[in-house]
Amino acid sequence: xxxxxxLIVWIVFAMLLGIVFGAIVNHQKTKAFEAAKENxxxxxxxxxxxxxxxxxxYNKNERLSKKETAGNFSLLSDIFLRLIKMIIAPLVFAVxxxxxAKVGDFKVVGRIGAKTLIYFTSATLIALSLGLVxxxxxxxxxxxxxxxxxxxxEVGIKTGTQTAKNFVNHVIPQSIxxxxxxxxxxxxxxxxxxxxxxxxxxxKKGDSxxxxxxxxxxxxxxxxxxxxxxxxxxxxxxITAVVIQQGLDVLSGYVYLIACFFGGLxxxxxxxxxxxxxxxxxxxxxLLGLIKEPTLLAFSTASSEAAMPKTIEALxxxxxSNKVVSFVLPLGxxxxxxxxxxxxxxxxxxxxxxxxxxxxxxxxxxxxxILLLTSKGVAGVPRASFVVIAGTLAMFKIxxxxxxxxxxVDQLLDMGRSATNVIGNAVASSVVAKWEGEKLN
Numbered sequence: 001x002x003x004x005x006x007l008i009v010w011i012v013f014a015m016l017l018g019i020v021f022g023a024i025v026n027h028q029k030t031k032a033f034e035a036a037k038e039n040x041x042x043x044x045x046x047x048x049x050x051x052x053x054x055x056x057x058y059n060k061n062e063r064l065s066k067k068e069t070a071g072n073f074s075l076l077s078d079i080f081l082r083l084i085k086m087i088i089a090p091l092v093f094a095v096x097x098x099x100x101a102k103v104g105d106f107k108v109v110g111r112i113g114a115k116t117l118i119y120f121t122s123a124t125l126i127a128l129s130l131g132l133v134x135x136x137x138x139x140x141x142x143x144x145x146x147x148x149x150x151x152x153x154e155v156g157i158k159t160g161t162q163t164a165k166n167f168v169n170h171v172i173p174q175s176i177x178x179x180x181x182x183x184x185x186x187x188x189x190x191x192x193x194x195x196x197x198x199x200x201x202x203x204k205k206g207d208s209x210x211x212x213x214x215x216x217x218x219x220x221x222x223x224x225x226x227x228x229x230x231x232x233x234x235x236x237x238x239i240t241a242v243v244i245q246q247g248l249d250v251l252s253g254y255v256y257l258i259a260c261f262f263g264g265l266x267x268x269x270x271x272x273x274x275x276x277x278x279x280x281x282x283x284x285x286x287l288l289g290l291i292k293e294p295t296l297l298a299f300s301t302a303s304s305e306a307a308m309p310k311t312i313e314a315l316x317x318x319x320x321s322n323k324v325v326s327f328v329l330p331l332g333x334x335x336x337x338x339x340x341x342x343x344x345x346x347x348x349x350x351x352x353x354x355x356x357x358x359x360x361x362x363x364x365x366x367x368x369x370i371l372l373l374t375s376k377g378v379a380g381v382p383r384a385s386f387v388v389i390a391g392t393l394a395m396f397k398i399x400x401x402x403x404x405x406x407x408x409v410d411q412l413l414d415m416g417r418s419a420t421n422v423i424g425n426a427v428a429s430s431v432v433a434k435w436e437g438e439k440l441n
Contacts, residue, residue, distance in 0.1 A: 007228060008293055014232035015239050015300050022243025025069060030247070033062040066245050074241035077301065080234025083227045084306045087220055089180040091309055092330045093192050094217040099326030100196025101210045109197065109327070115435050116328050119428055120336045121372070126272055127338045127424075128368045131345035134264040136364075140257040141353025170334075183305070186334040224309040228297075235300040242411050254409045261346060261413055265339055265420045273427045280434045282427075286441065290314040291426045299419035302411060304333065307422045315426060319440040320433040328432050332425035339420030343413065344371050348392050351402035359396065367392060386410075 037058035044050040100109055135141075173179040173187030180188060199206040277284035288295075291314045294307035308329065315325045345368060352359050359367070371392060386403060393400045406413070430440060 008296060010232040011235055011296055011300060014236040018236045018239030019243055022240040023248050025244045026247040029066055033058055070241040070245040073237045076237025077234045080230050081303060081306060085183050087224055087309055088183055088305060089188060091220040092185060092188050094213045095326040096192040096330060097196040098210055098214045098217060099323040100193060101199040102323060112327055115432050116331060119431055123336055123338055124341050124372055127342040128345050128371055130264055130268055131342040132364055134260055135346045135349040138260045139353055140260045141350040143256055185330050189330045221313060231297060238301055262416050264342060265416050269420060269423050280431060282430050282434055282440060287318055287426060287430060290318050295419050295422045298422045299415045302414040302418050304418045304421040311422055311426060315429050320429050321438055324433045324436060325429050328429040329425055332428050336425055336428050337421045338424030339417035343417050344389055347389050347406055352398050354402060354405055355399060357398055
């Protein structure tokens with residue numbers, strides 16, 4: 001058992017080591033700058049203006065020093081994530097084309113697509129609703145008593161809302177090479193669907209191409225196993241960088257917020273998703289056991305995409321056919337990010353509560369329906385959740401500057417969101433497979 005889960009053991013060890021090492025470095029830097037600041041303040045001879053300038057100077061340099069040191073460690077996680085991302089485009093393309101070409105029947109592809117979208121829409125509505133219910137019951141924005149940011153503060157997030165043109169630009173590729181270069185999954189899926197159907201349509205002439213792409217997909221799975229050997233190093237770098245820059249103290253003022261959101265994620269996974277699996281007679285805990293490695297990887301790197309190759313392998317072991325997993329899972333990374341979707345309503349209402357702005361039940365329902373549409377197809381946008389939330393805040397006249405309240409702990413919240421996204425998409429693939437009459441392990 002230990003040998004089988006060796007990588008998971010190393011990942012957990014890397015996370016713990018990163019927390020400890022990051023906390024030590026953070027403490028040492030804080031202590032050094034505080035000592036230097038005290039020495040400088042003592043020479044100010046009670047000049048308040050001079051003391052204020054001196055304190056500002058040392059506090060700013062302390063933040064810059066921590067950020068620079070954290071950047072050195074984040075290189076380790078950047079290298080690992082780039083290695084993972086180089087696998088995604090060829091793997092998604094090869095797996096999906098082979099899956100669609102083997103089906104051969106456009107009607108079957110359409111049937112699977114319709115069932116997939118029905119499930120995605122239902123799961124999205126549940127996640128959005130759950131986010132609203134939790135934030136309304138526990139009201140984390142009202143209990144934190146944080147100092148509100150000044151109006152006009154720089155947030156660094158565009159507030160533009162999702163338009164039909166933006167949606168089309170993220171769905172329909174103008175160049176498959178460009179889409180692959182940018183790792184935009186949804187355009188790759190669209191092209192792969194056309195390519196797979198066309199390959200099947202030309203009959204025996206396409207057999208050699210299908211065989212080639214099938215071999216490529218197996219090669220990419222092997223490459224994934226090689227890359228995963230570097231996971232503990234990348235995770236150590238990611239966790240260490242966060243703790244060095246922000247320290248452990250940042251959690252104390254946000255404990256209630258973090259507890260509410262993570263409690264909601266756990267409820268979604270172990271109640272909502274488990275009920276769905278139980279009703280459809282899917283072995284939920286066996287599925288969880290198979291995807292524990294990609295889930296832990298997503299949590300520790302705060303990246304759902306990093307877990308995709310391993311999730312595909314785990315689902316095929318669970319009995320989900322290649323034609324289903326190759327279709328549902330890539331689509332899920334644009335249309336079924338359950339953790340991120342739940343965060344959108346939760347974060348929007350949290351900011352409204354922090355400002356003391358009352359949002360009526362009717363407006364909350366309206367917000368939920370708007371987010372049902374605007375949350376789709378933005379997975380390729382950096383910090384996509386924040387982009388959508390910023391647009392929603394502006395729409396309901398809630399100060400966008402409130403996003404600053406969440407930036408301090410967004411990395412930690414993103415870890416939970418990413419892990420939930422992986423589990424949600426694994427369940428989605430299993431549900432569609434079950435609806436297709438497949439026998440799961």
